[in-house]
Amino acid sequence: MQRFEFLGRFARNRGALVGACLILLVALMAAFASVFFPTDPLRIVGLPELWPGEDPEFPLGTDSLGRDILSMIVHGARATLLIGLFASAVATIIGVGVGAIAGYFGGWVDEIAMRAAELFQTIPNLIFVLTIVVILGSTLTNIVIAIGIVSWTPIARMTRAEFLSLRDREFVQACRSMGMSDFRIIVSEILPNALPPVIVLSSLVVAGAILFESAVSFLGLGDPNVASWGRLVGDGRQLIRSSWYICAIPGIAIMITVLCLNLVGDGLNDALNPKLRDR
Amino acid sequence: MSLLSLRDVRVQFNTAGGVVRAVNGVSLDLAVGETLGLVGESGCGKSTLGKAIMKLVPVSGGEIVVEGVDIAPLSGEQLTGMRRKVQMIFQDPYGSLNPRSTVGRSVAQPLVLAGWKAGATAERVETLLRWVGLPSDAKQRYPHEFSGGQRQRIGIARALALSPKLIICDEPVSALDVSVRAQVINLLEDLKSEFGVSYLFISHDLSVVEHIADRVAVMYLGMLFEVGGRDQIWKSPQHPYTRALLAAAPIANPKLARARQRTVLQGELPSPLNPPPGCPFNSRCPMAQDRCRVEKPVLRPVANGAQAACHFV
Numbered sequence: 001m002q003r004f005e006f007l008g009r010f011a012r013n014r015g016a017l018v019g020a021c022l023i024l025l026v027a028l029m030a031a032f033a034s035v036f037f038p039t040d041p042l043r044i045v046g047l048p049e050l051w052p053g054e055d056p057e058f059p060l061g062t063d064s065l066g067r068d069i070l071s072m073i074v075h076g077a078r079a080t081l082l083i084g085l086f087a088s089a090v091a092t093i094i095g096v097g098v099g100a101i102a103g104y105f106g107g108w109v110d111e112i113a114m115r116a117a118e119l120f121q122t123i124p125n126l127i128f129v130l131t132i133v134v135i136l137g138s139t140l141t142n143i144v145i146a147i148g149i150v151s152w153t154p155i156a157r158m159t160r161a162e163f164l165s166l167r168d169r170e171f172v173q174a175c176r177s178m179g180m181s182d183f184r185i186i187v188s189e190i191l192p193n194a195l196p197p198v199i200v201l202s203s204l205v206v207a208g209a210i211l212f213e214s215a216v217s218f219l220g221l222g223d224p225n226v227a228s229w230g231r232l233v234g235d236g237r238q239l240i241r242s243s244w245y246i247c248a249i250p251g252i253a254i255m256i257t258v259l260c261l262n263l264v265g266d267g268l269n270d271a272l273n274p275k276l277r278d279r
Numbered sequence: 280m281s282l283l284s285l286r287d288v289r290v291q292f293n294t295a296g297g298v299v300r301a302v303n304g305v306s307l308d309l310a311v312g313e314t315l316g317l318v319g320e321s322g323c324g325k326s327t328l329g330k331a332i333m334k335l336v337p338v339s340g341g342e343i344v345v346e347g348v349d350i351a352p353l354s355g356e357q358l359t360g361m362r363r364k365v366q367m368i369f370q371d372p373y374g375s376l377n378p379r380s381t382v383g384r385s386v387a388q389p390l391v392l393a394g395w396k397a398g399a400t401a402e403r404v405e406t407l408l409r410w411v412g413l414p415s416d417a418k419q420r421y422p423h424e425f426s427g428g429q430r431q432r433i434g435i436a437r438a439l440a441l442s443p444k445l446i447i448c449d450e451p452v453s454a455l456d457v458s459v460r461a462q463v464i465n466l467l468e469d470l471k472s473e474f475g476v477s478y479l480f481i482s483h484d485l486s487v488v489e490h491i492a493d494r495v496a497v498m499y500l501g502m503l504f505e506v507g508g509r510d511q512i513w514k515s516p517q518h519p520y521t522r523a524l525l526a527a528a529p530i531a532n533p534k535l536a537r538a539r540q541r542t543v544l545q546g547e548l549p550s551p552l553n554p555p556p557g558c559p560f561n562s563r564c565p566m567a568q569d570r571c572r573v574e575k576p577v578l579r580p581v582a583n584g585a586q587a588a589c590h591f592v
Contacts, residue, residue: 170375171385174437177333178389179362192379 009271016267019260026257030078041075041227042067049243063232063246064239072227073253079228080210080257083144087209090148092202095155100186100194102156103163110160117153125150129212133221140223147212151205158201162194196272200265207261214254229254282346282445282477283309283332283365289340290324290331299551301327303501304341306578309445314471314478316492316509318485318524322548324501325481326370329447332479333367334358345445363393366438370450372430376422382408382433383418389440407436411466428459435466439474447479452487464491485528489513497521500551500559503578507585518587519566558590566591 011017029036039045048066050058060069102113120128132146166172167190175185214230216222222231229250236246290302301324309315319325330336332343334350343351350361366389369375376385383404390400408417411432422430431451438446448467452460464487470476482488488495488509495512497505497520505518516522523544530536544563549555555562561571568591576588 170369170371171377173330173335174367174369174375174434175388176335177362177367178392179356179359180388180392189377189380193377 006271010267013263013267013270015263016270019263019267022256022260023264026077026260027081029074030081033075033078037068037071037074039071041071045071049239049246051243052245052249060249061243061245063236064243069232069246069249072232073229073250076227076229076232076250077253077257079140079226080213080230080254083140083147083213083228084206084210084261086144087147087151087213088202088206090145091151091205091209092155092198094148095152096159096191096198098152099156099159099161100163100191103160104167104182104186104190106164106167113156114160117156120150121153123150126212126215129216130219130221133216138221138223140226143213143216143223147209150212151208155198155201155205159194159198162197163190166190166193197269200269200272203261203265203268207258207265210254210258210261281308282311282313283307283479284344285328285332285341286344287341288328288331288338288343288351290327290336291339292336294552296552300501300554301336301551302331305498305501305503306341307496307503307506309477309479311444312471312475312477314480314491314493316488316495317479317481317498318483318488318495319498320483320524320548322551323498324551325483325498326449328498329367329449329479329481332447333365334361362389363441364443365445365447366441366443367447367449368431368434368438368451371454372427372434373422373454375434376430378422381419381421382413382425385422386418386433386437386440389437393441403440404436407439410439410470411436426459427455428462431455431459431463432466435463435470439470439476442474443476445477445479447481449481450483451480453482453484460487467491485525497524500548500554502559503588504560505585505587506578507583507587511583511585515583517581517583517585517592518589519564519592520560521587523565558588 044066045068046055046058046062046066048062048064050062052059052061054061058068058070060073063069098113098117102110128150129146132149133143136142136146172185172189175189213222213228214233217228217230218234218237220234222228222234232250233247233254236243240247285305285307288302288305289300292299292301305328307315317325317328327336331338334354338351341351342349345361345364348361350358353361376382386404386407387400390403395403404418405415408415413429413432413436417425422433425433451467452463455463467478468491471478478491480488480491492509494507495509496503497512497518499520505512505516505521512521513525516525526539527543530539546563549559549562555572557573558564558567558571558576561567564571570590574590576590578586578588581587581592
């Protein structure tokens with residue numbers, strides 16, 4: 001019952017609905033990439049630099065080495081989405097953990113956590129990601145962790161604010177008066193109430209993470225074994241004057257996906273925010 | 280032996296503006312099966328005292344003795360025994376239940392924490408909901424599906440779960456409609472006669488306290504001004520503050536209301552950050568003299584058989 005109401009409110013935001021549908025399409029594309037294109041996308045299959053439409057076998061053309069761009073886009077969707085999701089998960093876990101502890105305990109714990117968050121916020125994000133990737137090495141895991149490390153601060157602030165407003169509510173006092181442990185109060189009582197705005201923020205972090213990964217790959221620091229969209233843009237950049245479509249096609253894919261994720265985030269915000277419920 | 284015995288309890292908060300002495304040396308006894316009404320105006324520290332007994336706020340001095348055990352210095356797991364004896368009902372029926380927990384889960388919580396098995400817990404929850412007059416299908420529903428009075432019943436069921444001996448009622452009916460108020464008060468009285476539970480009934484609503492309390496304690500700015508039997512206090516209040524407080528309560532009969540003598544207090548409750556020296560009431564008291572500005576009065580037996588803290592009664 002409650003769930004259907006939620007879906008109804010979400011669907012009332014047209015942009016969010018379109019965004020969600022397109023994201024679903026990209027996700028399906030990613031999930032069934034090997035069904036549509038069973039061969040390795042990085043294999044040379046045709047003549048180099050065929051423009052889109054030039055050869056019906058390669059609807060989006062081929063790159064400078066003669067690889068099928070459509071196949072690379074479809075396979076790249078998997079890497080790009082996974083990086084986005086996992087980086088957002090890392091950021092959410094760190095952010096919710098730090099924010100919850102800071103907001104619940106307050107005092108010097110809060111002081112230290114928030115100063116640490118400020119420290120992370122003052123370092124330019126992209127440079128920080130690049131530094132971490134360069135030091136730890138260009139593997140997928142390291143890139144995900146690096147993006148997570150630079151993206152957790154807004155989530156921590158949001159979680160902290162929610163905890164501050166919830167920790168003195170009477171139902172929390174009731175739990176404390178029963179002798180419930182702090183850990184249990186945080187996880188099973190306050191967190192479920194604090195999550196809705198955090199979920200919205202996490203969905204936006206997915207979009208931000210995709211952009212970060214694209215930037216890292218564009219600069220040639222991405223995982224060499226993974227054909228993410230950012231890497232496709234990066235690979236095509238030498239030929240940008242003659243065959244600009246090699247950069248443009250994965251670029252458009254990134255743009256559409258990030259736009260859709262933002263629309264979905266807005267829709268979630270409307271649907272999860274009870275104050276906007278009756279508008 | 281009294282069930283609850285407070286000796287010189289103090290609670291202070293360090294704020295940016297200085298130290299607030301919210302509870303400033305309160306001594307009080309509560310016998311088994313007794314209902315003690317704690318009254319006073321907003322900000323006098325009555326809720327803080329209730330929370331101090333539950334150890335929800337740090338106690339900075341004094342003894343809180345529950346059945347012979349001083350719980351003031353205890354913390355964490357050491358309080359488990361006391362938690363079973365003392366429970367609390369909160370003021371705001373909208374805020375005292377987790378909006379994302381079903382009613383069954385909320386009521387079962389104290390039992391789960393006390394290590395009850397799932398089967399016994401479920402049975403007990405059914406019984407508790409029946410006692411407080413809620414339908415048994417209430418347990419899989421969420422708090423927002425219930426009215427204020429029903430939610431307060433859920434809070435009462437939760438407080439009763441472990442069969443406590445004392446329930447601290449922190450303004451349990453202040454947030455309810457007058458029509459629902461009577462139902463909840465009656466429920467509390469029924470439960471008392473059935474299970475022999477004692478109440479510390481914190482309220483600013485004098486008519487409710489007059490109805491439910493056996494004894495009454497009047498609090499002002501962190502200290503007790505008068506403690507005594509309900510009839511002693513209602514018929515012949517001794518302390519000038521008690522008199523003013525009772526005179527301020529509305530009376531249903533307009534003839535009686537016009538006829539009575541009223542002392543109307545001037546001004547506001549002084550800031551607890553900067554209480555007046557001597558008797559904290561001296562800034563508003565019609566009887567205040569020089570001695571009141573220097574010497575703090577203590578509770579002592581007075582004419583009506585109660586105890587009052589005033590130099591001139």
